[in-house]
Amino acid sequence: MGSGDTLKLPVIDFTDLKLEANNPNWEAVKSQVHKALVEYGCFEAIFHKVPLDLMKAIFGALQELFDLPLQTKILNVSQKPYHGYVGQYPMVPLYESMGIDDANVYEKVESMTNIMWPNGNPSFSKTIQSFSEQLSELDQIIRKMALESLGVENYLEEHMNSTNYLLRVMKYKGPQTSDTKLGLSTHTDKNIVTILCQNEVEGLEVLTKDGKWISYKPSSPDSFVAMIGDSLHAWSNGRFHSPFHRVMMSGNEARYSAGLFSVPKGGKIIKAPEELVDEEHPLLFKPYDHVEFLKYYYTEQGQREQFALHTYCGV
Numbered sequence: 001m002g003s004g005d006t007l008k009l010p011v012i013d014f015t016d017l018k019l020e021a022n023n024p025n026w027e028a029v030k031s032q033v034h035k036a037l038v039e040y041g042c043f044e045a046i047f048h049k050v051p052l053d054l055m056k057a058i059f060g061a062l063q064e065l066f067d068l069p070l071q072t073k074i075l076n077v078s079q080k081p082y083h084g085y086v087g088q089y090p091m092v093p094l095y096e097s098m099g100i101d102d103a104n105v106y107e108k109v110e111s112m113t114n115i116m117w118p119n120g121n122p123s124f125s126k127t128i129q130s131f132s133e134q135l136s137e138l139d140q141i142i143r144k145m146a147l148e149s150l151g152v153e154n155y156l157e158e159h160m161n162s163t164n165y166l167l168r169v170m171k172y173k174g175p176q177t178s179d180t181k182l183g184l185s186t187h188t189d190k191n192i193v194t195i196l197c198q199n200e201v202e203g204l205e206v207l208t209k210d211g212k213w214i215s216y217k218p219s220s221p222d223s224f225v226a227m228i229g230d231s232l233h234a235w236s237n238g239r240f241h242s243p244f245h246r247v248m249m250s251g252n253e254a255r256y257s258a259g260l261f262s263v264p265k266g267g268k269i270i271k272a273p274e275e276l277v278d279e280e281h282p283l284l285f286k287p288y289d290h291v292e293f294l295k296y297y298y299t300e301q302g303q304r305e306q307f308a309l310h311t312y313c314g315v
């Protein structure tokens with residue numbers, strides 16, 4: 001499995017598409033989304049709603065955040081596993097990250113900001129909140145198209161209301177060598193949909209179903225990576241793929257990235273709609289609670305599993 005140079009993620013243009021307004025391109029883009037989610041579980045989205053100065057501001061804010069002393073950063077703790085500060089892991093020494101729960105809600109962001117900066121930092125809060133809010137429209141467009149394309153749009157409202165937004169921000173130190181070093185280990189995301197963006201330093205790689213690594217290279221300044229997580233894989237009864245991916249780093253420069261994760265709320269049971277279960281598509285996963293699954297995933301056994309969800313609740 002070498003890194004493929006010629007392979008590329010599908011690119012899908014969301015220009016002028018809105019959640020609430022009709023657009024003649026909706027159907028055509030929807031079928032591209034469907035195809036990409038079935039074949040790759042992932043694609044590059046061109047989405048202009050996040051202005052370039054907000055993109056610049058977000059990477060400035062990330063630098064400011066990760067420049068704080070470690071004693072301060074570890075004060076960002078969360079009840080949910082992997083939602084707080086993560087870093088200083090011997091397996092991935094270049095990596096650190098922080099989670100901001102309900103990042104599209106100003107008061108929620110502000111309470112996290114005030115832990116990091118006891119005297120407040122409203123411009124940080126505003127940047128994080130507006131970025132998350134603007135980008136959440138892309139998440140909602142993709143999920144609407146995904147459900148429509150499966151013919152189960154009658155579940156849309158329930159599906160949308162059962163999630164909240166976690167913004168995870170990442171810093172990967174440059175390894176100070178031209179050799180390639182592991183930034184973040186191979187994994188699948190556990191949530192519904194992830195939307196990623198990065199500063200000018202590349203490193204994200206996505207594994208195809210037939211075992212080839214695609215190195216992601218954004219084709220425009222308005223590019224994001226959209227990716228399916230295990231929850232939507234399970235909910236769609238396997239129709240949509242959730243791809244393995246990792247981050248590989250080389251060189252001197254730090255890589256900053258941000259991911260908007262739509263995450264099932266605690267207590268919500270993930271269960272494939274009956275319309276998606278039939279003789280040809282037998283049920284793949286028993287209904288499960290996402291937060292309970294995460295607790296299992298972050299145990300020692302869960303961490304050793306390549307397909308943790310299969311072991312946890314596979315039929």
Ligand SMILES: O=C(O)CCC(=O)C(=O)O
Nearest residue numbers: 170189196204247257259
């Ligand atoms: O930094 C990236 O581009 C990827 C991060 C990632 O895969 C994750 O946080 O789940």
Ligand SMILES: [Fe+2]
Nearest residue numbers: 187188189245
């Ligand atoms: Fe990921």
